[in-house]
Amino acid sequence: MKYNSVFDIIGPVMIGPSSSHTAGAARIGLAARNFLGKEPKWARIHLYESFAKTYKGHGTDFALAGGLLGFETDDPRMSKALDIAKERGLEIEFVEDSAKVDHPNTARLMIGNEDENIELVGISIGGGKVEITELNGFELRLSGTHPAILIMHNDRFGAIASVTKILAKYEINIGHMEVNRKDVGKEALMVIEVDQNVDDAVLKELENADHIIQISKIVS
Amino acid sequence: MFRTVAELVEIAEKENILISEVMIRQEMDVKNCTRDEVFADMEKNLEVMEQAIEDSLEGVESVTGLTGGDAVRIQTYMKEQTPLSGNLLLDAVSKAMGTNEVNAAMGTICATPTAGSAGCVPGTLFAVKNQLNPTREQMIRYLFTAGAFGFVVANNAFISGAAGGCQAEVGSAGAMASAAIVEMAGGTPQQSADAFAITLKNMLGLVCDPVAGLVEVPCVKRNAAGSSLAIVSADMALAGVTSRIPCDEVIGAMYRIGKQMPSSLRETGEGGLADTPTGRLLKEKIFGMSV
Numbered sequence: 001m002k003y004n005s006v007f008d009i010i011g012p013v014m015i016g017p018s019s020s021h022t023a024g025a026a027r028i029g030l031a032a033r034n035f036l037g038k039e040p041k042w043a044r045i046h047l048y049e050s051f052a053k054t055y056k057g058h059g060t061d062f063a064l065a066g067g068l069l070g071f072e073t074d075d076p077r078m079s080k081a082l083d084i085a086k087e088r089g090l091e092i093e094f095v096e097d098s099a100k101v102d103h104p105n106t107a108r109l110m111i112g113n114e115d116e117n118i119e120l121v122g123i124s125i126g127g128g129k130v131e132i133t134e135l136n137g138f139e140l141r142l143s144g145t146h147p148a149i150l151i152m153h154n155d156r157f158g159a160i161a162s163v164t165k166i167l168a169k170y171e172i173n174i175g176h177m178e179v180n181r182k183d184v185g186k187e188a189l190m191v192i193e194v195d196q197n198v199d200d201a202v203l204k205e206l207e208n209a210d211h212i213i214q215i216s217k218i219v220s
Numbered sequence: 221m222f223r224t225v226a227e228l229v230e231i232a233e234k235e236n237i238l239i240s241e242v243m244i245r246q247e248m249d250v251k252n253c254t255r256d257e258v259f260a261d262m263e264k265n266l267e268v269m270e271q272a273i274e275d276s277l278e279g280v281e282s283v284t285g286l287t288g289g290d291a292v293r294i295q296t297y298m299k300e301q302t303p304l305s306g307n308l309l310l311d312a313v314s315k316a317m318g319t320n321e322v323n324a325a326m327g328t329i330c331a332t333p334t335a336g337s338a339g340c341v342p343g344t345l346f347a348v349k350n351q352l353n354p355t356r357e358q359m360i361r362y363l364f365t366a367g368a369f370g371f372v373v374a375n376n377a378f379i380s381g382a383a384g385g386c387q388a389e390v391g392s393a394g395a396m397a398s399a400a401i402v403e404m405a406g407g408t409p410q411q412s413a414d415a416f417a418i419t420l421k422n423m424l425g426l427v428c429d430p431v432a433g434l435v436e437v438p439c440v441k442r443n444a445a446g447s448s449l450a451i452v453s454a455d456m457a458l459a460g461v462t463s464r465i466p467c468d469e470v471i472g473a474m475y476r477i478g479k480q481m482p483s484s485l486r487e488t489g490e491g492g493l494a495d496t497p498t499g500r501l502l503k504e505k506i507f508g509m510s511v
Contacts, residue, residue: 001221001223001375002374002375003371003374003375004221004250005247005250005251006243006246006247006262006364006367006368006371007247007261007262007265007367008371008374009332009333009366009367009370009371009374009379009396010262010265010330010331010332010333010341010363010364010366010367010370011265011330011331011332012330012331013264013265013268013328013329013330013331014328014329014330014331014335015326015327015328016322016323016324016325016326016327016328016329016335016338016435017323017324017326017335017336017434017435017436018334018335018336018435019331019333019334019335019336019338019380020334020380020381020382020487021382022335023331023335049382049483049488050382050483050486050487050488053433053488053489053490054430054433054434054487054488054489056433056507057430057432057433057434057435057489057506057507058433058434058435059326074328076328078326079326103383104382104383104483104486104487104488105380105382105383124380124382125378125380125383126333126334126374126378126379126380126382126383126388127331127333127334127374127379127380128331128334128335195252
C-alpha cells in the first residue's frame, strides 16, 4: 500500500501553500541531500508537468532548495530558502522540462559538489508523501522517509545473501528491499529500507561482504 | 490492516469499537509504539490546527493579496446579524477558510489530507466542538476517524489535485470531516461511512483549476464548500439517510473520474477558472508575464 500511516493523511505539519508542491518538494530535496551525504554546492533541477507549470505559485522552487539545505517541511525558514541557498554558496538552476513523465509531479535533481554528484528522480504523490523512483540511472521505489542502505555491488550469486546474513546477525529488520542491475553480471544496486538507523560498524562489515563495491546510508 | 471502508466498518462493528479506535490500533501496530505516543503525535497536529485558526481570526493576507480576511469578515457578520445558514455551519465555513488563508499566506498548517484542503477537517471540528462539548480525547479521536477514511481513499484512489482533481482533495477532506462529525455526535460506524459517501458523491467531478497555479483562488472558498457539505451530510446520515451507492464504490467512481480528467484540469493552472479572462489577467499581474 502506498500509504501505511494515519500521519500520512493527517499531516505533515508544514509551511503552506501545497502539500504536493511545497512539503513533498522539500522532502524530495531532502532525500537528494541525504543521498549525497552532505550539502551540495550546485543543483540542476528539471521539473515536469504540474511541477513545471505551477512551481512559482506553489513555492516548489524554494521548497526544493529548503530540502537541499536540510530543512524539514515545517521549518519557518522555508519561504526564504532560495536566499539562504545563495548565502550558503549553493547554486540552483531550474529547468521547465516538457518531456512526458509517468507522474504529474515529477522532479529530476542532479546535485553535487567538487568531488561527487548524484542524479535522482522523485515524485510527489499527494499529501506530502514522496517516492524516489530513480537513482543514478537505476530504477527503484523508495519512500525517502525511512533509513535505508544503498549497496552498489557486482551482479553475482551470493552477494545478496552475504548482505542479509550480516543484517540478520545485528537483528536489523528489512522493511523493503529491491535489487536492480544494469545488465547481467554488471553493476547492480541493492536498496534496503530498514526500521532503525544503522551503525557505521555494520556498514564497515557490509563493505567487506562478497562482491560489494560501495555502500552509503540514508538516515532519517 | 483495513483496505476498504467496508473492512473498516466491519472491524469496528465486530469488535464493538469506534472507527477512531480501529485506526489507533492499526497505527500502534504499524509503528510498533504505544497508545500514548500515537495520541501525543496526533495532539501535536491538533495544536497546529488550533493555532492556525486563531491566527486566521486575527486576519491574514497572502503575498499576492488574492486571499485573506474572509474568515474575519464572516465572524463579524455572525456577531452582527443572524446567518441564514445557521451559526454552526457558518462558523465551520469561517474556520475552514481561515485555515486555508493561513496556508496561502505561507503560515504553518497541518495537511489534512493535503494543504490545499487543510481547512475542512479542523474547520468543522472547531465549529462542532461548541455544540457537542467533546473532551480533548474525543477531539483527537476526530482526527483519527477522519484519517481512517482518508487512508482508504489515498490507497485506493488519490488525494492530490494533480493526480485526481479537487474532488480528490476537498472532496476527500470534506468527506473525511463528515465521517468524523458523525462519530463525535454518537453515530454508528456505518453512519460515518454513509456521511462520507454522501459528501464525496456531491464532490465528484470537481476539477483543480487554481488561478495562476496558486493555492488561493478558488481553493480557499472550496474549503467553505467542503466543510459546509460535511456538516449537512453528517446530519443526513445521523437522521438515517443512507447512501444508495456504497462508500467504496463512490471512492472507485472518484478514481475513475480523476483518471479521465485532462491534465489541464489537474492542478496545472491551465484550464477552468485559471483560464477565464480574469484568471489570466490575475496571473499576468502576479507574475508579470503574458499567458
